[in-house]
Amino acid sequence: MDYETEAIRPRQVSTRSLDAFDRKILGVLVKDARLPYAEIGNLVGLSPPAVHDRVKKLREAGIIRGVHASVDGPAVGKPLLAYVHVDAEGWGKSQRMMRLQAFPEVEEMHSVAGDTCVVLKVRTADTHALEHLLLQIYILPGVKGTKSYIVLSTYLERPVQAEVTGTWPSVPMPDD
Template sequence: MRHQPAKLDEIDRKLLALLAEDSTQSYADLGEAIHLSAPAVHDRVKRLKRDGVIRATVAKIDGCKVGRTLLAFVLVNTKNLVSTKRLLTLANVPEIEEMHTVAGDSCVLLKVRVRETEGLEELLGKIQDIEGVDGTRSYIVMSTFVERGPDPYL
């Protein structure tokens, strides 16, 4: 299934940018910023949620502050598509924040956050125990310079 962009006007894009910056703003404050009434902003937000443009409203949690100080990206090599799909058995593992199929030398890219190297080693063991996984390569993050979602204007 191909991803189809939603039909967004300039006001939708401004609203998305404001919400991406701080989703706790009231509809009245958002309306003031984009020159709409609070009920009009509410209707737009409902439509953006219904259309899947806004997928969730969440708190961005600092991994270090909750004891998950080690951030890593793990590339996983699998034998075939069936093996790749077996990785979905790990979808509910809380240390795995993101799971993507990718093109290139590897099949799957995982973003993982654990407490320490022992936690990473344990997680890698779970991944490597899945039938059809040929191997993994891990990249431990030293610093994060930029981390953000998509820009609604691009």
């Protein structure tokens, strides 16, 4: 059995420490990466050249991995969002499981601890397309089963929040 996992995104731990300005810049970029450096500077209290330099260093350190468009699934004909838990023989990060990257329906792929090996976030046109994708998953050698969870409503979906550092605000609970 081949356990080659070169296609897996490596976890790069940056040696660059983040200060408050870096976190503020990242917070602004997460909300709108199209803002000019001058506007980001106004929001975080730095000059445009200082913002440019910090963003360049954040990219070089691998902290900013890219800038992406957030596309609306239903608007592009993929309104069905589901999470698929894949149970397979052996470890989930095998080359055979990495073949799932080839399917454009697969948006995310995570090796997890628990009663499954891999969790996929998938987006399809309808249940028939999801069924076809599941068939392709079952064809993979070693796949023992899947559990699919179809999303009915999404209440929160956001990227990594860089400004969060481990302190949480008190959230008032409604009276029941």
